[in-house]
Amino acid sequence: MAGIKIAIYGDSFAHLIAPNLIINNDGTPWFQLVSDAVGGVANYAMSSSSFYYSYMNFKKNYINYDKHIFLGTFPGRRYIPIGATKNEIHAHIFHSRPEFKDHPDFGNKINQALSLYYGYLYNEEEDETYLKLMEKDILTHSNVLYLNLEKTLQLIYHRDKLYFDVDGQTEGQHENMHCHLTNESNKVLAEEVIQWLQTDKFNFDLHKYPLPNISSRGKYWLK
Amino acid sequence: MKIAIYGDSFGSMRPINKTLNSKLPWFDLLQKYGHVTNYAVGGSSLYYSYQMFLEHKNKYDKNIILGSLLDRLYTPNLAWHHVNNSIIDFSNIWINHGLNKEEVNAFILYYKHIHNKMEETHMRLLIEKELRTESNTLYISMPETLNIVHIKEKEHFGYKSSWTENMSAHMSNESNQIFLESIVKWLETGEFIFDINNYKLPNKQDKYMYYI
Numbered sequence: 001m002a003g004i005k006i007a008i009y010g011d012s013f014a015h016l017i018a019p020n021l022i023i024n025n026d027g028t029p030w031f032q033l034v035s036d037a038v039g040g041v042a043n044y045a046m047s048s049s050s051f052y053y054s055y056m057n058f059k060k061n062y063i064n065y066d067k068h069i070f071l072g073t074f075p076g077r078r079y080i081p082i083g084a085t086k087n088e089i090h091a092h093i094f095h096s097r098p099e100f101k102d103h104p105d106f107g108n109k110i111n112q113a114l115s116l117y118y119g120y121l122y123n124e125e126e127d128e129t130y131l132k133l134m135e136k137d138i139l140t141h142s143n144v145l146y147l148n149l150e151k152t153l154q155l156i157y158h159r160d161k162l163y164f165d166v167d168g169q170t171e172g173q174h175e176n177m178h179c180h181l182t183n184e185s186n187k188v189l190a191e192e193v194i195q196w197l198q199t200d201k202f203n204f205d206l207h208k209y210p211l212p213n214i215s216s217r218g219k220y221w222l223k
Numbered sequence: 224m225k226i227a228i229y230g231d232s233f234g235s236m237r238p239i240n241k242t243l244n245s246k247l248p249w250f251d252l253l254q255k256y257g258h259v260t261n262y263a264v265g266g267s268s269l270y271y272s273y274q275m276f277l278e279h280k281n282k283y284d285k286n287i288i289l290g291s292l293l294d295r296l297y298t299p300n301l302a303w304h305h306v307n308n309s310i311i312d313f314s315n316i317w318i319n320h321g322l323n324k325e326e327v328n329a330f331i332l333y334y335k336h337i338h339n340k341m342e343e344t345h346m347r348l349l350i351e352k353e354l355r356t357e358s359n360t361l362y363i364s365m366p367e368t369l370n371i372v373h374i375k376e377k378e379h380f381g382y383k384s385s386w387t388e389n390m391s392a393h394m395s396n397e398s399n400q401i402f403l404e405s406i407v408k409w410l411e412t413g414e415f416i417f418d419i420n421n422y423k424l425p426n427k428q429d430k431y432m433y434y435i
Contacts, residue, residue: 052342059345078337091337113336116329121298126270133349 001197006034006041007061009054010071013153014045018176024219027183033190034069038197048090050077055134067197068144071153072135075127078117080110093118145196152204156185159206164217174222182220185209224257224410227279229272230289231305233369234263238389244432248391249403256407257285266305268295273350280357285410288354290364293343296333301326308334361409368417372398379424382434390433395425 008014014031018024028036035041042065044057051073058070080089089105096115100106106114138146147153157180161168178186188209196202212220228234228250237251238244253259260283262275269290274297280286294308302321310317310330317327354362363369373393377383391399401421409415425433 052339052345056341056345079339079342080337081339081341109332110336113329113332116325117333117337120301120326120329121296121333123297123299125299126297129270129274130346130349133346133353137349137352 001038004038004040004067004197005065006038006067006069006197007058007065008034008041008043008045008069008071009058010045010069010149011049011054011073012045012047013073013149013179013181014043014069014071015047016177016179018178020176020222023222024176024178024183027178027186029178030181030186030190030193031179033187034193034197037190037194045071046090048077048092049073050079050090051075051131051134053077053079053090055138058138062141066143068141069193070138070144070146072131072138072146072148074150074154075124075131076122078114093122142200145193145202147204153179153181153189155206156181156209160185160212160220163211164214164221166221171221175220176222177220181209182212182216184212224285225283226253226257226259226285226287226410227276227283228253228259228261228263228287228289229275230263230287231267231272231291231295231365232263232265233291233365233373233392234287234289235261235265236388236390236392238391240389240435243435244389244391244396246391246396246399249399249406250392252399252403253406256410263289264305266295266307267291268297268305269347269350271297271305273354276354276360280360284359286357286360287406288360288362289369290347290351290354290362290366292366292370293340293347294334294338296330306330308338310334361406361415363415363417369394369402371419372402372422375419375422376425376433380427380430380434387434389435394422395429395433397425398422 008031017029031041031043044061046053054070054073058068062068076093078091080091082088087105089110091114095106096111096118100111103111138144160182181189192202234250237248250259250261262279264271272288272291276286276288296306298304298306303317306317310327311334314327314331318324351362351364354360369392376395376398405415405417
């Protein structure tokens with residue numbers, strides 16, 4: 001695999017690093033494990049980003065890489081190339097909440113625009129249609145590992161959350177995982193991706209990803 | 224032959240004042256060549272046409288899709304379903320169409336702060352790709368065809384705004400005829416050619432007929 005150039009696209013499932021590394025100190029995100037093992041990995045993933053943001057980067061960079069790993073995220077997100085502070089914005093419906101009114105990126109008119117957009121204009125069916133069209137286009141390329149998050153990594157995340165009995169309302173903000181996965185699951189995913197890079201074979205099987213040890217709850221969900 | 228038309232005003236707009244301009248638009252004249260069902264809606268987006276096409280295509284022998292201009296939104300949950308970015312400058316017109324002030328503000332802020340033209344263009348290309356692989360289907364992109372005729376004629380007549388138009392499908396009657404002929408040729412041979420040079424500029428004296 002030496003010399004192979006690899007690109008990764010997606011959202012937090014390919015980008016998020018545990019915020020408190022003193023508490024979660026014995027794991028590594030799957031994308032880092034893959035990079036350490038095979039080298040030559042460029043990661044275009046961005047937490048909270050939309051499917052389109054990844055697709056745009058995929059189209060822009062496709063020719064520069066031999067293999068691509070694309071994590072297809074959920075509908076409902078908007079990519080705004082130039083926000084209030086001239087930074088790009090990855091917007092969700094929750095950015096329309098009043099607590100973002102004075103946020104440097106989402107504040108000013110953006111928060112109001114998002115609130116009205118999600119309240120009156122957002123058309124879920126249209127969003128899902130575009131997502132399917134992008135998915136179809138990506139799948140025409142044989143050198144892409146495409147993971148629909150809803151049908152793959154999100155299942156692990158939900159299963160583990162349920163297992164840890166995490167209250168999404170009160171504890172949701174205190175997650176301390178790499179890519180929303182336990183360290184063991186990050187390891188398994190990295191191994192599966194490396195196997196795909198070597199053999200072009202990848203079968204997602206939820207049972208390959210071990211249930212975490214209940215005693216590790218405090219490491220992944222901060223008080 | 225059962226024919227369906229999908230698209231925006233280029234497939235649905237008739238003169239407001241029929242006394243001044245009594246000629247039929249190309250899509251009405253097409254009735255001579257088959258049984259035409261017209262799903263085109265003025266101001267609608269390509270996404271809307273695509274949805275209509277997916278829903279109805281199998282009922283027809285031939286489907287004609289006019290790929291509308293950019294900057295349009297389909298909002299099925301509001302009183303007015305098809306809005307474009309002219310709402311920024313002409314908000315009163317849309318309030319008269321049944322939208323309330325907050326809804327109009329939603330569109331204005333959307334176009335000013337959220338709308339991503341590059342994303343819209345990419346999504347358009349994906350829909351076009353799908354449509355171009357469909358059998359018995361003619362896809363015509365309006366920005367690259369009839370909208371050029373429209374702009375050329377508008378400039379010829381010296382009009383900047385489209386709100387006072389009294390045309391069929393935003394074009395002179397002669398251009399409607401030429402477009403009709405190219406559609407009929409496609410129905411008969413499967414070949415469609417758009418050549419801007421075939422669309423001659425109308426007589427300037429006809430201005431009274433086309434603009435109120």
